[in-house]
Amino acid sequence: MNASTNDTVSTEVRDYVAGVRAALSDLTVEDVEEFTTGMEADLAERLAEQGEGTLRDRLGDPDAYAAELRSAAGLPPRVPVAPARTSAAEQLSTWWTGVSRSVLGQVPWLRDLRPVWWAVRGFALAAAPALVLGVPIIWLGLLGAMVSIALGLMARHGRLSGGWVGPVRVMGNITAVLLLPVALVMVVDAPDPYANDPTWAEPQYSSGAGLTYDGEPVANVYAYDESGRRIDKVRLLDQNGRPLKVSEDALTSADDMGDVDLMRDSRTGELDIARDVFPLRWNGRTGWERMYDREWEPPMAITPLPGPVPSVEASPTPSPSATPQATQTSPGAGATATPTPTPTTSVSR
Amino acid sequence: MRQEVLGIMDATQLVKGVLDLAVLAVVAREDGYGYDVVRRLRAAGLEDVGDASVYGTLRRLYSAGALTSYVVPSDEGPHRKYYGINAQGHAALASQSKTWAAFAGTMAGLLDEAGVKA
Numbered sequence: 001m002n003a004s005t006n007d008t009v010s011t012e013v014r015d016y017v018a019g020v021r022a023a024l025s026d027l028t029v030e031d032v033e034e035f036t037t038g039m040e041a042d043l044a045e046r047l048a049e050q051g052e053g054t055l056r057d058r059l060g061d062p063d064a065y066a067a068e069l070r071s072a073a074g075l076p077p078r079v080p081v082a083p084a085r086t087s088a089a090e091q092l093s094t095w096w097t098g099v100s101r102s103v104l105g106q107v108p109w110l111r112d113l114r115p116v117w118w119a120v121r122g123f124a125l126a127a128a129p130a131l132v133l134g135v136p137i138i139w140l141g142l143l144g145a146m147v148s149i150a151l152g153l154m155a156r157h158g159r160l161s162g163g164w165v166g167p168v169r170v171m172g173n174i175t176a177v178l179l180l181p182v183a184l185v186m187v188v189d190a191p192d193p194y195a196n197d198p199t200w201a202e203p204q205y206s207s208g209a210g211l212t213y214d215g216e217p218v219a220n221v222y223a224y225d226e227s228g229r230r231i232d233k234v235r236l237l238d239q240n241g242r243p244l245k246v247s248e249d250a251l252t253s254a255d256d257m258g259d260v261d262l263m264r265d266s267r268t269g270e271l272d273i274a275r276d277v278f279p280l281r282w283n284g285r286t287g288w289e290r291m292y293d294r295e296w297e298p299p300m301a302i303t304p305l306p307g308p309v310p311s312v313e314a315s316p317t318p319s320p321s322a323t324p325q326a327t328q329t330s331p332g333a334g335a336t337a338t339p340t341p342t343p344t345t346s347v348s349r
Numbered sequence: 350m351r352q353e354v355l356g357i358m359d360a361t362q363l364v365k366g367v368l369d370l371a372v373l374a375v376v377a378r379e380d381g382y383g384y385d386v387v388r389r390l391r392a393a394g395l396e397d398v399g400d401a402s403v404y405g406t407l408r409r410l411y412s413a414g415a416l417t418s419y420v421v422p423s424d425e426g427p428h429r430k431y432y433g434i435n436a437q438g439h440a441a442l443a444s445q446s447k448t449w450a451a452f453a454g455t456m457a458g459l460l461d462e463a464g465v466k467a
Contacts, residue, residue: 034408034411035404035408037420037428037430038382038383038420038427038428038429038430039383039404040426040427041382041384041423041426041427041428041429042382042383042384042400042404042429044426044427045384046384046400059400059401065400065401066401068399068401068402068405069401069402069404069405069408070405071402071405072368072401072402072403072404072405072406072408072409073404073405073406073408073409073412074405074409074412
C-alpha cells in the first residue's frame with residue numbers, strides 16, 4: 001500500500017479533486033459529495049500505479065474529467081457561467097489548455113520532451129530580469145533553467161499544491177513562449193567582453209592638450225606686427241607665463257605627407273621641433289610656407305592697424321641706408337625701406 | 350433502464366453503449382469501489398473505458414436504484430465508497446443481458462448476410 005502515512009493523500013491528488021469539485025460547483029452539494037467521496041482514495045490508487053506522468057497526464061484536466069463524469073452520470077453539462085466569474089487568468093488558462101491539448105494530440109511525442117521545455121522556459125523567463133538589470137543572460141538563464149526543472153519535477157511528484165499552481169504554470173509557460181525570442185537575441189548579442197577594456201581602446205585625441213582655438217587644435221601661428229609686417233620666430237606667453245605650444249597631435253594631423261614624423265627622435269620618440277616658436281618650421285622649411293593641404297598661404301603683409309605707425313628704428317633689421325628723413329607718414333612697406341636709387345637721367349646725346 | 354443510442358461504430362462508442370451492463374455485471378460479481386470496478390473492467394478486456402465514465406455510470410445506476418452504496422472508513426486515509434447490487438439491479442442485469450444477446454444475434458445475422466465473418 002501507500003508508503004506515506006501522514007500525508008496519505010498526496011497534494012497532487014487533493015489538487016486534482018479540488019479542480020473537479022470546482023468544475024462541478026454548479027451542482028447541488030449532495031451531488032458533488034456523491035461524486036467526490038471516495039474520489040481521493042481512488043485517484044491516489046490510480047496515481048500509485050504505473051508511473052507515467054501526473055494525474056493530469058493520465059486523466060486529463062479536472063475539467064474534462066468532470067465533464068465525462070457528468071455525462072456518464074446522466075447529468076446535464078455545466079451551465080455556462082456568468083462572465084464575471086471567469087477571470088482573465090482563468091480564460092487564459094482555458095485557452096492554453098485547449099491549445100496545448102490539441103498540439104499534444106497531434107504531436108504526442110512532444111510530451112516526452114517536457115523536461116527540455118522546462119529548461120527552455122526557465123532560460124527564457126530569465127530574459128526579463130536580465131533586461132531590467134542590464135546583465136548578460138547566460139548566468140540568470142542557467143539559474144532559471146535549473147529552477148524551472150526543479151519546479152517541474154516537484155509538480156510531477158505532487159509536491160506542489162494550492163490553487164496557485166495551475167494559473168502560475170500557465171502564465172509562466174505563456175510568458176516564457178513570448179520571451180523566448182528575446183532570450184535568443186540576448187544570447188546571440190551577448191555584450192562584447194572587451195568593449196570597455198582599455199587595452200583595446202583606440203588611441204583618442206587628447207582633447208584640449210596643446211594650443212586650441214574654439215575647441216579646434218591649432219597647428220601653426222603666424223604673427224604680424226601693427227604695421228602688418230611678418231614677425232618671425234615669435235614666442236607667445238599666456239597670462240600665467242606658460243608658453244603657448246602646439247600639440248604634437250595637431251602638428252602630425254596637419255601634416256599629411258609624413259614630414260613631421262621624420263623629425264622624431266629615434267630614441268625618445270618625441271618630435272624634434274620647437275612647438276612654441278612660431279611659425280613652426282622643420283625640415284628645411286622657413287615656417288612661412290603654406291601648410292600642406294591648405295589653400296591659404298601666409299601673406300607677406302596684412303592690413304596695418306589704424307593709427308600712427310611707429311618709426312623705422314623700431315624695426316629689428318637695421319636698414320643699411322636708412323635716411324634720417326624717413327618720415328612718419330610713409331606707410332610701412334613691409335621690410336626695411338630699401339634705398340631708392342637716385343634716378344639718373346641721362347640725356348640722350 | 351434507458352437504452353443508449355449507438356453512434357459511430359467504434360469500440361469506444363460500443364463500450365459506452367453497454368457500459369451500464371458491464372458495470373452491473375462486475376458489481377454483481379462482487380461489491381467494489383470505483384477504481385476497483387475500473388480495474389476489473391480493464392482486466393476483462395475493456396481497456397479504453399475512462400475512469401470518469403465508470404464513476405459516472407456507477408452514480409447513475411445508484412440514482413436509478415439498481416445499486417446500493419456504502420462508505421467504508423479507513424484509518425490510513427480517505428474513505429472509500431463501495432457499490433453493491435440489489436434486487437432491482439439483478440433484475441436489470443438479467444433483462445439487459447437478454448437485450449444484449451438479442452442484439453448481438455441480430456448483428457451477427459446482418460453481418461452474415463453481408464458475407465462478413467464476425
